[in-house]
Amino acid sequence: GQSLEQPSEVTAVEGAIVQINCTYQTSGFYGLSWYQQHDGGAPTFLSYNALDGLEETGRFSSFLSRSDSYGYLLLQELQMKDSASYFCAVRDINDYKLSFGAGTTVTVRA
């Protein structure tokens, strides 16, 4: 099975940078994904890392270290619309299921 740990809450001001860490334990790791969910909305895909290193997509970047079983999502130039929950999810090498973390609630203040 899989277990994931991520902080429950983060608060920051507009324009700041936020890093959301995710550590995981899994019997067979394939890749790490990140999803964003606004209150009352559906999760939306942000990024996926299968290999070590940094993936950049606009203001958001995601990093993976397979040897450390660790990844993070970096949110830059924070905007009010970035206030949401962010979930890391791991895919097992043996199937196509995703196991989601409990989520990190990011609150952006003016």
Added chain:
Amino acid sequence: DAGVIQSPRHEVTEMGQEVTLRCKPISGHDYLFWYRQTMMRGLELLIYFNNNVPIDDSGMPEDRFSAKMPNASFSTLKIQPSEPRDSAVYFCASSPQGHEQYFGPGTRLTVT
């Protein structure tokens, strides 16, 4: 593409009634996933299909839950009989390869 379509968006029913949730995945996506989200348990995978075939239903809580995918463009999740503890938001998601999943808007189910 319209994205993943789910219906109904909201469902309120009484305990003991049958509930059927519907999902139309994105055309061309081979994988379809049903999730349940609650404050207490977070986002849980119930079952997933590959090419209309159920692959893993280990997350289905009990025999009251069943899911079908009769063709590539339609899936149902049925709860019979429903109980108050089934109250949750149920999401359907589809994917071309598994790790990049596209979620529907969800069905908010309330069982009284």
